[in-house]
Amino acid sequence: MSKTLIAATAKPMVLSLLLRGESYGYRILQDVMELSGGTLDWSEALLYPVLHKLEKDGLILSQWKTSGENRMRKYYSLTDSGRRELEDEKERWLSIHGAFVRLWTPAESLE
Amino acid sequence: MFDLEKAVARWRKQMGSDPALEPGYIAEIESHLRDKIDTLVGKGRTPEQAFDEAARSLDRLNLVGSEFTKVYSARRSGRPSWQPPRFVPAIAWSYIRTATRFARRHKGFAVLNIAGLTVGMLSFLLIMTWVRNELSYDRFHEKKDRLFMILSRSGDGPTWNSTTYALPPALKAGYPEVEDYARVWPWHDSLVRYGDVRFEEHEITLTDPGFFRMFSFPFVRGNPEMALAEKNSLVLTQETARRYFGEENPLGKTLYFSNPGQDFTVTGVVRDVPPNSSLQFDMVTRVEWLGEERLARWTEYVAYAYVQLRTGVSVEAFNPRISGILIEHVGPNWKDTALLQPFTKSYLYEDGRPGVIIRVVMFSGIAVLILLMACINFMNLSTVQSSQRAREVGLRKTVGAGRAQIARQFLAEALLLSAISMTLALCIAPLVLPAFNLLAGKSMTLSGPDTGGLIVIVGLAAVVAGLLAGSYPAFLLSSFKPVETLRSRISAIPGGASFRRILIVFQFAASVTLILCSIVVARQLRFIRNSDLGFSRDQVVTIENNLQLKPKFDVFKQELLGQGGIINVTAGGQRPNSVGQTIRVNWEGNPNPLPAPIGYTMVDYDFFETFEMKIVRGRSLSRGYATDETESCIINEAAAKMFGWDDPIGHILYWSQGAIDPSLRNVRIVGVVKDFYDRSLRAGIRPFMFRIYRPWLQYVFIKVDKNQIPEALGRVRAAFEKFAPDYPYSFEFLDEAFNRDYSVETQQGRLFNTFGMLSAFVAALGLFGLAAFTAERKTKEIGIRKVLGASASSLVAMMTKEYLVWVALANMIAWPAGYYFMTKWLNGFASRIRLEVPFFLAASAAMLVVVLAAVGTRTLRAARANPVDSLRYE
Numbered sequence: 012m013s014k015t016l017i018a019a020t021a022k023p024m025v026l027s028l029l030l031r032g033e034s035y036g037y038r039i040l041q042d043v044m045e046l047s048g049g050t051l052d053w054s055e056a057l058l059y060p061v062l063h064k065l066e067k068d069g070l071i072l073s074q075w076k077t078s079g080e081n082r083m084r085k086y087y088s089l090t091d092s093g094r095r096e097l098e099d100e101k102e103r104w105l106s107i108h109g110a111f112v113r114l115w116t117p118a119e120s121l122e
Numbered sequence: 123m124f125d126l127e128k129a130v131a132r133w134r135k136q137m138g139s140d141p142a143l144e145p146g147y148i149a150e151i152e153s154h155l156r157d158k159i160d161t162l163v164g165k166g167r168t169p170e171q172a173f174d175e176a177a178r179s180l181d182r183l184n185l186v187g188s189e190f191t192k193v194y195s196a197r198r199s200g201r202p203s204w205q206p207p208r209f210v211p212a213i214a215w216s217y218i219r220t221a222t223r224f225a226r227r228h229k230g231f232a233v234l235n236i237a238g239l240t241v242g243m244l245s246f247l248l249i250m251t252w253v254r255n256e257l258s259y260d261r262f263h264e265k266k267d268r269l270f271m272i273l274s275r276s277g278d279g280p281t282w283n284s285t286t287y288a289l290p291p292a293l294k295a296g297y298p299e300v301e302d303y304a305r306v307w308p309w310h311d312s313l314v315r316y317g318d319v320r321f322e323e324h325e326i327t328l329t330d331p332g333f334f335r336m337f338s339f340p341f342v343r344g345n346p347e348m349a350l351a352e353k354n355s356l357v358l359t360q361e362t363a364r365r366y367f368g369e370e371n372p373l374g375k376t377l378y379f380s381n382p383g384q385d386f387t388v389t390g391v392v393r394d395v396p397p398n399s400s401l402q403f404d405m406v407t408r409v410e411w412l413g414e415e416r417l418a419r420w421t422e423y424v425a426y427a428y429v430q431l432r433t434g435v436s437v438e439a440f441n442p443r444i445s446g447i448l449i450e451h452v453g454p455n456w457k458d459t460a461l462l463q464p465f466t467k468s469y470l471y472e473d474g475r476p477g478v479i480i481r482v483v484m485f486s487g488i489a490v491l492i493l494l495m496a497c498i499n500f501m502n503l504s505t506v507q508s509s510q511r512a513r514e515v516g517l518r519k520t521v522g523a524g525r526a527q528i529a530r531q532f533l534a535e536a537l538l539l540s541a542i543s544m545t546l547a548l549c550i551a552p553l554v555l556p557a558f559n560l561l562a563g564k565s566m567t568l569s570g571p572d573t574g575g576l577i578v579i580v581g582l583a584a585v586v587a588g589l590l591a592g593s594y595p596a597f598l599l600s601s602f603k604p605v606e607t608l609r610s611r612i613s614a615i616p617g618g619a620s621f622r623r624i625l626i627v628f629q630f631a632a633s634v635t636l637i638l639c640s641i642v643v644a645r646q647l648r649f650i651r652n653s654d655l656g657f658s659r660d661q662v663v664t665i666e667n668n669l670q671l672k673p674k675f676d677v678f679k680q681e682l683l684g685q686g687g688i689i690n691v692t693a694g695g696q697r698p699n700s701v702g703q704t705i706r707v708n709w710e711g712n713p714n715p716l717p718a719p720i721g722y723t724m725v726d727y728d729f730f731e732t733f734e735m736k737i738v739r740g741r742s743l744s745r746g747y748a749t750d751e752t753e754s755c756i757i758n759e760a761a762a763k764m765f766g767w768d769d770p771i772g773h774i775l776y777w778s779q780g781a782i783d784p785s786l787r788n789v790r791i792v793g794v795v796k797d798f799y800d801r802s803l804r805a806g807i808r809p810f811m812f813r814i815y816r817p818w819l820q821y822v823f824i825k826v827d828k829n830q831i832p833e834a835l836g837r838v839r840a841a842f843e844k845f846a847p848d849y850p851y852s853f854e855f856l857d858e859a860f861n862r863d864y865s866v867e868t869q870q871g872r873l874f875n876t877f878g879m880l881s882a883f884v885a886a887l888g889l890f891g892l893a894a895f896t897a898e899r900k901t902k903e904i905g906i907r908k909v910l911g912a913s914a915s916s917l918v919a920m921m922t923k924e925y926l927v928w929v930a931l932a933n934m935i936a937w938p939a940g941y942y943f944m945t946k947w948l949n950g951f952a953s954r955i956r957l958e959v960p961f962f963l964a965a966s967a968a969m970l971v972v973v974l975a976a977v978g979t980r981t982l983r984a985a986r987a988n989p990v991d992s993l994r995y996e
Contacts, residue, residue, distance in 0.1 A: 055151070082157075
């Protein structure tokens with residue numbers, strides 16, 4: 012998969028994952044890997060700058076927490092503007108998706 | 123024992139060295155690292171393996187630093203504040219200042235650098251102009267992509283670039299892909315008259331009406347469609363028209379051709395044919411003048427013919443369709459096939475084989491080589507001086523320049539110098555172009571329709587040369603450590619010495635190779651000029667025969683022979699060293715199913731005596747035998763061998779030249795002449811025959827006494843003007859004509875010489891610079907040695923010793939390379955010199971002289987210097 016495509020999906024993907032509840036970097040990577048069945052192999056160098064950018068833009072919030080095994084982790088959660096942004100992103104991706112679906116289904120169904 | 127905590131602590135510290143990562147970010151990544159390690163341990167890795175693997179996967183986080191900065195930076199470029207910018211305009215002035223200051227303080231080096239590069243670029247520019255000229259042949263035709271030349275191939279043998287007269291019309295008639303055709307035949311010379319104006323015309327071309335539709339020879343007057351509508355239509359070039367008609371309108375005017383004694387009507391005037399056209403003519407008329415019978419022939423391969431295919435027809439697909447057309451028309455035993463070759467390739471690939479293109483590639487290679495040598499000079503001189511700029515580099519680095527920045531500085535400097543040199547070369551080029559044209563036998567200009575392409579190539583060469591020349595110095599200089607350069611007075615940075623040596627050896631090797639090539643080419647040319655061709659071409663005056671002279675030839679001959687200084691007089695169909703004609707002959711006992719090809723020419727009595735050709739068997743042609751004019755012939759030894767007769771005298775040959783009367787086609791062999799070269803030494807000896815056929819004798823040959831040449835020439839002229847008053851008199855010595863046949867080789871030899879010398883000059887410039895530098899650096903050493911009693915000569919020997927080793931090494935490369943190239947070149951000659959050891963030694967000696975001159979002069983000056991001066995300031 013091309014770098015630009017991966018980069019384009021990063022923002023909606025992160026926001027969508029955080030919609031399920033707060034999470035931290037390592038788990039987000041794991042989840043993405045799992046969700047995509049291994050085809051989306053994000054690198055750390057991609058993820059962390061994205062997280063920081065989203066935080067700077069006010070779409071997510073970070074918080075240091077100590078987890079069960081006494082480990083400090085930085086947890087990210089969605090803000091309200093993050094939710095709104097996610098809705099917009101969803102619109103965009105669904106319309107793109109719809110267009111492709113119509114394009115790739117056999118011709119008679121177009122009519 | 124592996125301690126995970128210590129390892130993580132080390133890792134944390136390492137991350138801390140990245141200015142972009144704040145402790146908070148590192149903590150976040152650390153938790154990531156630990157999670158990953160846990161997962162991996164869970165999968166059964168040892169803690170150590172898990173740590174290594176996890177840390178490795180985070181390696182790319184090096185990039186994270188700048189990515190993080192991009193997130194927070196207010197700059198548009200996202201460049202972190204601690205990274206130097208790629209380009210600071212304010213510093214550019216400092217670059218220019220230091221560079222010019224340095225050049226001013228080391229004027230000699232600057233001059234050497236620019237001179238070397240300029241000579242390199244100039245050579246490149248000139249050779250590329252020549253290459254461009256060679257490649258531009260026949261490319262000015264609008265329909266060039268659809269024009270093809272018809273070639274012939276005999277079985278699986280070689281191809282050649284002519285075909286039979288009957289083939290092109292048959293192609294047009296039988297294949298819808300063929301849109302048009304034109305056969306081209308250089309017609310015999312003729313005296314042409316318009317009123318009192320008369321000229322002997324040599325460039326009369328016969329062709330088909332398709333000629334002007336296919337080829338773009340723009341009409342100044344007349345209509346290309348209708349120009350060759352009639353058999354006596356005549357198209358002239360502007361220059362030819364001016365000769366006869368001045369400023370009058372030539373259209374509709376009549377010119378009288380004394381051969382064939384007909385009037386021709388001017389129907390068109392075309393612009394003069396550009397020199398880069400392989401089709402050259404002064405006058406054009408219809409091919410029908412050759413006679414219907416001849417044009418219907420399927421077995422006489424003499425016509426140059428071209429076809430125009432319809433748009434979209436692929437020649438690759440078309441060729442297999444026509445390959446059998448000759449067999450179809452001649453018979454199943456015929457082995458020859460026809461094929462089309464793109465017209466634009468016919469100059470570079472004459473006869474379907476690489477010809478001129480080899481020279482083009484060879485000289486392009488030499489151009490690149492010389493440019494490369496100039497670049498090497500630059501590299502060597504810059505690196506050798508690098509110690510002198512070490513402080514500048516050190517200081518720049520101290521105040522924050524990165525390595526890339528320093529490298530860019532020196533690259534830019536090299537590019538600037540390269541641009542200056544190219545500009546100089548472009549200024550000098552127009553001044554030396556006339557001399558170069560003379561040398562190459564061309565009339566090239568720097569501008570032209572494709573100047574754009576040349577500018578692109580030259581610009582590209584300047585950039586590539588600049589980058590190449592600057593690359594190594596930039597690499598070396600930017601690697602200096604500021605502390606070392608600033609700490610002490612360093613005399614030299616050791617780096618680069620071995621690389622420099624390799625470069626110099628390469629340079630020497632290239633020079634020696636080029637010198638070797640020019641020696642061999644010169645020797646081969648001398649060999650050709652002096653070699654025994656089997657006939658004597660000395661003191662033979664050639665004049666052109668004409669219609670007035672032909673019927674009175676015997677009287678003319680008697681008149682000449684009666685005078686002093688004239689040794690012999692004869693005539694022939696062609697000059698004996700450029701006979702290109704071939705026919706097929708048959709004989710009793712011919713083992714082949716078809717008549718065999720044999721070279722032939724028509725001669726007159728006394729031909730063999732005039733040219734001092736030796737009759738080895740039988741007798742020469744003689745007036746004492748009444749039948750000699752009708753049915754006798756002389757063959758050469760190679761022909762006797764081909765026929766397979768021990769004694770060929772008395773055997774009958776049947777020859778298939780249809781243009782002469784059928785009653786004359788059976789000939790009896792009366793003599794065998796010693797083998798001779800009927801074409802050039804390139805082509806070798808082939809079976810050949812001579813017979814008398816007076817209507818075809820185009821040239822008169824007169825052997826004169828070498829002690830009375832001026833008197834004899836006066837008598838020949840007087841006799842000619844008496845017997846052929848209508849014809850302008852001109853003569854040529856046969857050996858001049860012979861040398862002209864080798865003009866291509868002569869030009870090649872001259873070009874080789876010039877560029878061989880230039881390359882040696884470039885190499886010498888670089889050497890001189892290096893020697894100067896070494897001498898300067900060793901001033902003190904030399905002073906001390908002198909004080910201790912060393913002589914100047916021993917000092918020179920000491921300092922040149924190193925270079926001699928390099929020359930020796932270079933020879934190891936140059937000799938095999940030169941041997942390889944020259945063996946290939948010589949293989950193009952049927953008769954050639956052998957590559958002898960002295961050639962190799964001479965080339966190396968020449969290089970040695972150059973080296974000694976370049977190194978010795980500078981070194982000698984250093985060695986002669988008064989030691990007091992060099993040691994005073996210690």
